[in-house]
Amino acid sequence: MKPRAIVLASMILMLSCSDSGTDLGGWYMPIPEISSLPVANELIIGHWEWLKSVGNSFDPLVVRTPESAGYTSHMVFHPNGTVDLYFNNQLVNSTTFAIKRQDGYPYLHIGTYQHDAFGVSRELLGWDDRPRDGIAELYLRQQ
Secondary structure (H helix, E strand, O other): OOHHHHHHHHHHHHHHHOOOOOOHHHOOOOOOOOOOHHHHHHHOOEEEEEEEEEOOOOOOOOEEOHHHHOOOEEEEEOOOOEEEEEEOOEEEEEEEEEEEEEOOEEEEEEOOEEEOOOEEOOOEEEEEOOOOOOOEEEEEEEO
């Protein structure tokens, strides 16, 4: 089984085992599934605030939030295929994005970086790159 499939299966299992939102130690990532690329391309448009990150190169279970990290981050995805990246409400980068499928799995490309195990819904945007570089991130849609 491919690493992405293992990560997604374990996340679904962890999410289904949680009771009324229990965080299971703070480290699962409820990344939504993508039904189709056109739906994902439509859902991603908008303003997304960083909610939490799980893992890093040294500790796959460390959890960071804006409160614990001491900074905020958000992204604004535009219908023209560009995304603006903000750090502490300051624009730090504008680049392109694309949602693609490879080997049956969705990927989010932001600039030259590819995010694995990517998912988006009306409320959540997330990816799990832990098998590759140790970080999973979750964002919440802002109105």
